[in-house]
Amino acid sequence: MPDNDVLREMHHQMVRIRLFEESIQQAYLEGKTPAFDIAAGPVPGEMHLAAGQEPVAAGVCAHLRASDAVTATHRPHHIALAHGMDMKRLAAEIFGKETGLGHGRGGHMHLFDAATNFGCSGIVGEGIPTAVGHALAYKKQGRDNVAVSFFGEGAANQGAFHEALNLAALWKLPVLFVCEDNAWAISVPKEKATAIANNADRAAAYGIPGVLVPDNDPVAVYEVAGEAVARARRGGGPSLIEVKTDRLLGHFEGDPQMYRSPEELARLKDRDALRAFERRLIETAVLTAADAQATWDRARAEVDEAIQFARTSPYPEPAAALLHVFA
Amino acid sequence: MPDNDVLREMHHQMVRIRLFEESIQQAYLEGKTPAFDIAAGPVPGEMHLAAGQEPVAAGVCAHLRASDAVTATHRPHHIALAHGMDMKRLAAEIFGKETGLGHGRGGHMHLFDAATNFGCSGIVGEGIPTAVGHALAYKKQGRDNVAVSFFGEGAANQGAFHEALNLAALWKLPVLFVCEDNAWAISVPKEKATAIANNADRAAAYGIPGVLVPDNDPVAVYEVAGEAVARARRGGGPSLIEVKTDRLLGHFEGDPQMYRSPEELARLKDRDALRAFERRLIETAVLTAADAQATWDRARAEVDEAIQFARTSPYPEPAAALLHVFA
Amino acid sequence: MAVETKRLLTTSKAISEAFAQEMERDPSVFLMGEDIGVYGGIFGATTGLLERFGPERVMDTPISETGFIGAAIGAALSGMRPVAELMFVDFFGVCMDQIYNHMAKIHYESGGNLKVPMVLTTAIGGGYSDGAQHSQTLYGMFAHLPGMKIVVPSTPYDAKGLMISAIRDDNPVLYMFHKGIMGLGWMTPNPRATGHVPEEPYTVPIGTADVKRAGRDLTIVTLSLMVHRALDAAEDLAKEGIEAEVLDLRSVIPLDREAIVASVRKTHRLLVVDEDYQSFGLSGEVITTAVQGAFDSLDAPPARLAYPDVPIPYSRPLEQFCLPNREKIVAAAKQLLA
Amino acid sequence: MAVETKRLLTTSKAISEAFAQEMERDPSVFLMGEDIGVYGGIFGATTGLLERFGPERVMDTPISETGFIGAAIGAALSGMRPVAELMFVDFFGVCMDQIYNHMAKIHYESGGNLKVPMVLTTAIGGGYSDGAQHSQTLYGMFAHLPGMKIVVPSTPYDAKGLMISAIRDDNPVLYMFHKGIMGLGWMTPNPRATGHVPEEPYTVPIGTADVKRAGRDLTIVTLSLMVHRALDAAEDLAKEGIEAEVLDLRSVIPLDREAIVASVRKTHRLLVVDEDYQSFGLSGEVITTAVQGAFDSLDAPPARLAYPDVPIPYSRPLEQFCLPNREKIVAAAKQLLA
């Protein structure tokens, strides 16, 4: 069981992620009414939000150092923030600004941050082998860092998943493979995509530990991840962790979600893991209601500042599009 | 236990495969001495022979109809012949002749035969999804055919393996995945490539039966494959079968095999599964020594005729290289 | 015929109508891909088809492009006529071996004995800030690799006719539709993405370019969404007395080289407009075709306006700086005539 | 300097010497790939290195190209300088996403903040009946996709110098060596595959073409093994009084456009000789470069002699019919001058 400081910090992370993404959602919808035009507004393009999946990010990243590498997916904000990415530079990148992580070149699916060894990408499964490579470097360099790859349950049916897990197991590398099973890959439910119920069982194909976290609880994630990170740091090799989590929103903003029943959506909202976690912390006196409110207030201020930074930052010079192809 | 006719037929298949490949080996070396020049002689290019792996082909293909699809690899002759491919057209293709299966366009790694629904390719793992597609067609068409994909233990670390097995399991398709574990992928031993000892265990990742045939015995292969083929034909879905087999020769002809000890090579030769099987059939009175000899003689004649056909057939017209890009 | 009797469809509806009519006609046709069922395809190309044809013929797949595109090849070899969708062309890298080394080569390797009658559909194009991995066109890259036909429609009419031709073709056909020509409700409106589409099935021949606007002063060779941009530019140019001929390639493979040469012989000037990366691709091939076929007719070196050789940036001003557009086409045309 | 003091090496030895010297110099350099250890690389590029540097720095991998090339990217991001080998370029399709969408784009997407200093080596080329999936060159296809440098040496000297440059470069570099230039004992002997290679480390600049033979009557732009064929042809042509300039591109990305234009301005005639597929690739790009840079100097339309747009056939007469060679180059040059 994590100590109270850790519990409070995980709560704080989940709150700031949630608020950050709510602000991004709002900004995303700006300029897109009455007719939704994906190209319009201050935040154009696709937008994949992670509301409901905060427990995975908070629980795993609580064990990481900034020097540990993390690779994520098209749905990266919760992980990026939990791993310590600068919120201002993240926001600015999402707004396409010169002050963003990639000076506006990457956008929300392509966040790369040297300060936190973070990378993500828009191609399902692409980042899994990258994490193996970070871990390979650590082993060669004699560092006790770990690399963590986050991906969805949909990604576990890509060839890259298989190749990467075999390599990491074979070379006994310090990697965590964290599968966020939110039951959906856009509109395709897990049962129509994966021949077995739990991806954790696929660890058997590589002879590594595979652990299922059956509910969307940051504490359970924290404990499982803690063991796996510690094992990896002391040279015990990789682990596969699967968390059954929830995607509270559409696949991307603007997704009509015809494939999900209103009941399902309502049920998910009711069991919002952030709210449930906060209630528990208050019930167990880890937090007072006032502490909780203070956390939300603090996060609100941080988020507002970041969004403000993003909005007021300048766009890159158009002709600078031609720079940075080569170093 | 297969009945005596089946045993004799498997023996016959193994003998004709062995003799065919020995003749190909001879032809391959023609024109390549004193200096080995891969481009020279009547059979140029790479040449991957399967001596030692005949039990897999004979044991599995004994259950197949010509209308059942088979996909194989860069090492395809044993499977092609066991599945009933015309030996003359196979030989002619290997010699690059107009009378070959592909009129000389494919060559020994790219054999395609409509008569036996056979295909193979030079890219490791490429044919595994193809077999899934044949099986998908059978299911849609209401046919009780099966598709079989053969591949090496090296291929089981390719993404295509993973994706194909998941699809076949998910859609409950009539496919057999047959892994020929000959312990080597060119010079890389299985232990340096695969994180677990037995690929059959990977079936667990897809919720399908996975059966290991621990020795290179055509009868054991026959029995395991028989069950899997029967299950597939009656709609019971796919299976993964792994056979521990032997690669008696180099990866390709001309391979110096510095990575294998002379002891290993001698040991393998001593346990040649074809000779062992033949001895057993004679000991158990399934064959007399004279029957066995007759089988070799018959096969010898068939092979000689096929090679003769190949040698005497004309080359395709050079300018015909430009034909058949599109139907 | 009175104008009001003409039925107008968006391109995505035209494509789904082609699917429906071919599936009615031929029971061996089926569709597979990610989110093509209940969702109806991310770009609406399969809307309504699951309800009509059921999950056996409109198959949602896992995110296993090597697996299911490979399966489409096998199914095609066993008597079916699959249509597989690669959601965005940018994803080709996870399944390219199946496409270029297997699908495209089996017919040849078999010496003409086997056929792989399948269609691979995929969405191309940017302009809406979807970043480096969701905005590419890439037909130039596929076209370099022999064995597949490649069609790239620009209008609802061509989209339906080319889809029917693609499905009926005995060869693998890569069918690339630009998101901006689909007429989607959630994209910046494009009036040219809606147009007359006959109700009955019809074909548009693969390998035949189409003069979308006749002109005498220069030839603009282009395709896909850039046809719309070129036609807009041609209107502007006409106001200044410059008559541009706009040749819509429609197919990349086979490339209608005769049409390119004929038009250049007529106008003596060539501008290639291409949303694909500039170098080592389509624009160079079209220019080479013109130079080799109409060298003596050329009054100026052929020009091209293409996507610069940089990954596609996310930020709007950066991406818009890179994309060819109406104004840039006008400027390039004038420079060519200067 | 006396000729006899010059040390002669095959290209494969020149490459393995470059590896060894860079691994000595920089502990972050390591090699990974299939059969590069005990086997020494199928084309001998890593012979002897396992013994010398051990299995941590010369890593045999499983047949998991997406996995290990992806791992090379991660290792490069974490401070290493990996060299990953894709055994034959033809296999790119199983791992292209990692190459073109990830390796090549991270630097740009990061706005220049991250670097991916890695080398991807791969064998190209045919001519020895290895069929449709083991004989391609394909540099034209990679060159269409932005973000990676591409080098294609033709001689032992260039091979060593370009490899050292590639390893030291902070960008991903695709290093493509033709099997026929390696000087392998089991390939048809090629005298030009052995040559003088200085013992000390040196670099050959990436992006600079090299005039391998000066001439005044036409320019032959080519690369890789075709440089050898062009030089052979140039000798034949010289006997007939035709002096061909042979320009070896050496790098495809960046392309040395100035060198192409300068040579064409001098000779007024251009022939591109290319073993890659003809259309939508390198030959069209070189011609376009020449036409746009030297339109008024051209005395004839530029010509090309490339691999026809067909999958590579196995049978010797078929394959040889397709390949550019000495005689065909001579004929094409004469036709260009006719």
Ligand SMILES: Cc1ncc(C[n+]2csc(CCOP(=O)(O)OP(=O)(O)O)c2C)c(N)n1
């Ligand atoms: C290789 C590839 N195929 C398809 C897509 C399109 N796509 C983007 S996200 C997504 C669903 C991913 O599902 P999952 O891995 O479960 O992650 P989630 O979205 O649920 O977080 C798909 C199909 C893609 N980006 N890359």
Ligand SMILES: Cc1ncc(C[n+]2csc(CCOP(=O)(O)OP(=O)(O)O)c2C)c(N)n1
């Ligand atoms: C994708 C791909 N990677 C690498 C190769 C080169 N290659 C050809 S065969 C082979 C070894 C295959 O090993 P295995 O699958 O065990 O089959 P075996 O040769 O033992 O029959 C390799 C690495 C290839 N053809 N395709």
Ligand SMILES: [Mg+2]
């Ligand atoms: Mg999911």
Ligand SMILES: [Mg+2]
């Ligand atoms: Mg093997």
